[in-house]
Amino acid sequence: MSFALHGLAVSGGIAIGRAHLISHATLEVSHLLIAPRLVDKEVERFEMALQRVREEFAALKGRMQHASSEFGAFIDLHSMILADPELAETPKQLIRERRCNAEWALVQQMELLVDQFERIDDQYLRERSYDVRQVVERVIKELVGQPGRMALRTNKGFKEENLIVVAHDLSPADVIAYKDHHFAAFVTDVGGSTSHTAILARSLRIPAILGLIHARQLIRDKEVLIVDGTRGVLIVNPDQRVLEEYRLRKSQIELERTKLRRLKTARSATLDGIDIDLHANIELPGDIAGALDSGAEGVGLFRTEFLFLDRGDMPTEDEQFEAYRKVVKGMAGRPVTIRTFDLGYDKDLHPEKSLGGRVQNNPALGLRAIRLSLAEPKMFQTQLRAILRASKYGKIKLLIPMLSQAHEIDQTLAAVERAKASLRGERVVFDETIAIGAMIEIPAAALAVGLFLRRLSFLSIGTNDLIQYTLAIDRSDEQVSQLYDPLHPAVLMLLAHTIASAEKVNIPVSICGELAGDPSLTRLLLGMGLRQFSMHPAQILSVKQRIMQSNCAELAPLVRRMLRYEEPGKIREQLDKLNA
Ligand code: PEP
Numbered sequence: 003m004s005f006a007l008h009g010l011a012v013s014g015g016i017a018i019g020r021a022h023l024i025s026h027a028t029l030e031v032s033h034l035l036i037a038p039r040l041v042d043k044e045v046e047r048f049e050m051a052l053q054r055v056r057e058e059f060a061a062l063k064g065r066m067q068h069a070s071s072e073f074g075a076f077i078d079l080h081s082m083i084l085a086d087p088e089l090a091e092t093p094k095q096l097i098r099e100r101r102c103n104a105e106w107a108l109v110q111q112m113e114l115l116v117d118q119f120e121r122i123d124d125q126y127l128r129e130r131s132y133d134v135r136q137v138v139e140r141v142i143k144e145l146v147g148q149p150g151r152m153a154l155r156t157n158k159g160f161k162e163e164n165l166i167v168v169a170h171d172l173s174p175a176d177v178i179a180y181k182d183h184h185f186a187a188f189v190t191d192v193g194g195s196t197s198h199t200a201i202l203a204r205s206l207r208i209p210a211i212l213g214l215i216h217a218r219q220l221i222r223d224k225e226v227l228i229v230d231g232t233r234g235v236l237i238v239n240p241d242q243r244v245l246e247e248y249r250l251r252k253s254q255i256e257l258e259r260t261k262l263r264r265l266k267t268a269r270s271a272t273l274d275g276i277d278i279d280l281h282a283n284i285e286l287p288g289d290i291a292g293a294l295d296s297g298a299e300g301v302g303l304f305r306t307e308f309l310f311l312d313r314g315d316m317p318t319e320d321e322q323f324e325a326y327r328k329v330v331k332g333m334a335g336r337p338v339t340i341r342t343f344d345l346g347y348d349k350d351l352h353p354e355k356s357l358g359g360r361v362q363n364n365p366a367l368g369l370r371a372i373r374l375s376l377a378e379p380k381m382f383q384t385q386l387r388a389i390l391r392a393s394k395y396g397k398i399k400l401l402i403p404m405l406s407q408a409h410e411i412d413q414t415l416a417a418v419e420r421a422k423a424s425l426r427g428e429r430v431v432f433d434e435t436i437a438i439g440a441m442i443e444i445p446a447a448a449l450a451v452g453l454f455l456r457r458l459s460f461l462s463i464g465t466n467d468l469i470q471y472t473l474a475i476d477r478s479d480e481q482v483s484q485l486y487d488p489l490h491p492a493v494l495m496l497l498a499h500t501i502a503s504a505e506k507v508n509i510p511v512s513i514c515g516e517l518a519g520d521p522s523l524t525r526l527l528l529g530m531g532l533r534q535f536s537m538h539p540a541q542i543l544s545v546k547q548r549i550m551q552s553n554c555a556e557l558a559p560l561v562r563r564m565l566r567y568e569e570p571g572k573i574r575e576q577l578d579k580l581n582a
């Protein structure tokens with residue numbers, strides 16, 4: 003049966019392929035036959051994984067003193083399940099007798115138990131099968147060695163290029179792993195349009211739709227799918243006529259992309275001769291190839307936290323130094339803006355282990371980004387030293403996320419000074435004049451931007467978070483995504499105020515949030531006075547095309563008038579006029 007689902011269009015283009023269902027780690031474990039001499043080791047591996055999960059539960063429990071008793075009971079139940087010999091002992095027997103790998107042994111045993119639970123009449127007990135699954139999944143993740151990351155499996159008979167990943171949810175750490183794969187597209191049930199999952203989807207340059215609600219439940223493995231990432235439409239089992247139509251649309255999009263490529267070396271300037279800097283946002287050193295290929299004049303945002311997201315511990319100074327140096331050298335003299343770790347919120351570094359964290363009720367408002375860095379001075383010094391050391395190899399700018407208070411800026415500057423002093427003491431060469439700037443992504447920072455302009459040498463507006471915090475809309479929650487409005491008058495006021503204030507004192511300001519890569523907003527931003535944009539490389543040429551067709555002198559008065567409106571209808575009407 004053919005049907006269509008609608009979700010959030012987060013990465014444009016069209017993909018046609020087969021469904022590749024990704025879900026619980028348990029569905030994707032490999033089935034291996036263990037060599038007799040390795041059986042003991044496999045049992046030991048299983049025991050160690052159990053032990054780590056046991057410790058994790060105990061730590062969670064320890065931190066739960068002030069939390070609800072419900073959560074404590076939940077942890078107790080999971081600890082009990084984990085200790086049950088059916089899960090803790092029988093798999094060892096399976097490993098020894100059938101020589102299965104630990105994951106497979108555990109999943110077999112889980113299926114047996116789940117089956118037993120599901121036959122129970124009592125609803126409460128029947129539902130405990132979910133808890134068994136959850137506990138087993140936790141152990142499997144330990145075994146796979148990538149806590150928090152979803153295991154990938156292969157779909158035999160199909161090349162990755164023809165597969166469309168269908169998942170209930172993907173964390174940023176899951177998606178970053180896809181950079182090493184070549185899937186045609188991906189779709190999920192949950193996630194907002196500026197969530198980090200969505201941002202990574204765009205960076206993979208494959209069509210993606212999030213917030214499809216029930217896709218994972220309704221779609222079967224290997225069914226034919228069409229992903230229209232531009233409109234947010236997913237068609238399951240399309241008929242021949244629809245397939246033909248989409249094949250045609252796909253080739254038209256490819257043709258347009260080929261035409262755009264001619265702009266790669268064109269000067270990025272407006273019709274009235276104003277040069278506009280177009281920089282790239284990157285997550286991994288490997289992304290610089292794409293940045294250069296799209297003609298980026300620099301890296302405007304290197305989200306360093308992605309380098310280390312799925313490893314569960316902090317990278318050493320040398321590891322970080324090598325990563326930063328690689329980017330700077332790869333960009334061959336072009337400026338590289340390195341943002342210090344923006345960990346926390348949806349990008350957790352396995353906090354219960356590495357950072358001594360606690361469960362946060364409101365992680366977006368919690369110990370995130372610079373707040374975490376200042377709370378973990380050792381970790382921060384390690385990163386600052388690594389960045390400073392890499393500054394010897396090119397033009398690095400240091401960007402600090404989530405600053406809002408004057409004393410945080412002062413503390414940060416003092417931390418940089420400490421890192422510099424320690425390097426000087428070791429006679430390590432670095433750029434003494436390295437520029438330090440702030441992300442403006444909290445409304446308080448935009449409103450009191452003077453605090454930043456007096457202390458720092460550049461600004462970069464993070465509109466993804468600025469909108470989230472201004473409108474109180476979780477950027478990763480599809481249920482409120484229709485309220486996430488970049489054109490809300492309050493957002494426009496904050497942007498205009500920040501840009502104009504920086505311009506007045508001659509401090510460079512850029513936008514590195516997703517807004518910068520949306521060609522339908524390019525003229526609005528040019529009219530506000532923005533001259534530096536940083537976006538995912540895939541967007542650079544479309545934005546450049548728009549810049550080359552625009553005239554700043556004409557746009558400025560139109561945008562000034564637009565900023566006087568508060569009514570959404572009026573604002574949109576004015577935007578249409580700008581873009582006409
Ligand atoms: C932003 O908030 O706009 C931004 C660029 O940072 P991130 O998306 O990584 O939070």
Ligand code: MG
Pocket residue numbers: 403443464466467
């Ligand atoms: Mg941000």
